[in-house]
Amino acid sequence: MLIDAAFQGLSWNLAHDVRELFAFHFMVNALLAGTAVAVMGGAVGWFMVLRRQAFAGHTLAMIAFPGAAGATLAGLPIAFGYFGACAAGALALAGVSGRHSRESAATGTVQAFALGLGFLFVGLYHGLLNGLQALLFGTFLGIDDGQVRTIVAVVVVALAALAVGARPLLFASVDADVARAAGVPVRLLSFSFLLLLGLAVAATSQITGALLVFALLVTPAATAHRLTSRPLVGLGLSVAIALVVTWLGLALAFFSVYPVGFYVTSLAFAPYVVARSLRR
């Protein structure tokens, strides 16, 4: 009964279902934006997992929420709020980075403070609940052409930056001390990567919402790291998993009443469990 209610409109004819998926403009937009975001999330996430910066990534994802809420309150475009807040968050995190245990505490403080601000902004802006849920949990229904263009542009810039910096970043991530001795600007790279992570998070959270960005960043990458330690293969695998998960998640959400965030996180988690049990 639950399944029947969940999948209205899904027939056994797969070709027909796929055609129906592309019949609506909003769905095409969602798939385009989702594809762009998944490619970037998979690639940036792979480096994030390699650098053990999951907490920083999650904090940046949370910072997207006050950014968007603040922009709504100030009457600015929401995209502006997302990118501005995530850039500011990357700066703040770079400022507190240092010894490990203190760093995680400072990161947590930054995150909680940003969330507190977000709650205050939402309270001050009386538009309230529906908007709040969209900010936190995302929506793939209302992505317009302009948003798709912004997201694709951001993804192209981010991937280009990542491609340029990939080799030294890999070196600095794997062995910071040796890289520093070899003249690699480790601190600059570390800051640039946080900025890139902020960019990726800001673009992604416009679709998945602030609470679920993290799933797209960490889970495919963690699976790839479990399966292979070769950088290029791992990067490709991470991007591939992110893509498949996003497409399937969007398609399932289209045919059912349940939210896209649930499908994306669950579909991403399944291969991780398999990979973990294969390679203990």
Add this chain to the structure above:
Amino acid sequence: MLTHEFMRNALLAGTFIGAACGFVGYFLVLRAQVFAGDALSHVAFTGALAAAALGVDVRIGLFAATIAVGIGMGGLGDRAHPDDVTIGTVFAWILGLGVLFLALFTTSGSATNGTAAVRVLFGSLFGLSRGDVALAVAVSAVALAALLGMSRPLLFASLDPRVAAARAVPVGLLGLGFLGIVGLVAAEATQAVGALLLLGLVAAPAAAAHELGRTPFAGLALSVALAVGSVWLGLVLAYEISQLPPSTAIVGVAAALYAVAAAYVRLSGQFGEMSGSSRKP
């Protein structure tokens, strides 16, 4: 201010919750496990919404989810110390489940259900009933007693797990028990400051105490004092400024305390280096 019952309730519950958060936070920072606390706060969200969707008391869902996941996370890692990526992957999925429960809950129930999710996420110290306060006091007291009982071996196991293991301290068991207690405190604090903001009450006072405190037990006491102080000051601020939600005020005060502590230590550290007396590393 104290003539209002909601304010007395908030102060009483907030004091105990703050003390428990400060205590737990000190060890979380010491063990570099703040991210685990972050994860548990999100699990609290899923637990509460699952209970709401099933029509059970929200508090049952909260406690069951956070304690189970806390112990489960301990089981996933080496010596009950799982790494960030594992934690992140697991809680990203659990958060996705939370979204599903939210959808189930809001489609099946009445229109007031939307506010329940917000309440879980951002807390409602001003909306606590007498029963809530009694529960908060009892849970915090139990958590504090358990932590006090295990604080010496836990300190040993946190500072040097290998030597502690060699001295027959049950390092893994302690880590597991500790994460269980973190889950308990997270569930209780969710009622007060909300799932999204409890991290501030756990991380910020403890981080400030680690900056300032010289010995572990002085730091521990300082962490508890700062957390309770943040709650009091935050509540007073929120009472005076009606626009300001109590959760935001509390976390704001805690973050400000940490910023001041860090700045003070940096500055005095610079002067200290000039005069030749250096802080311990």
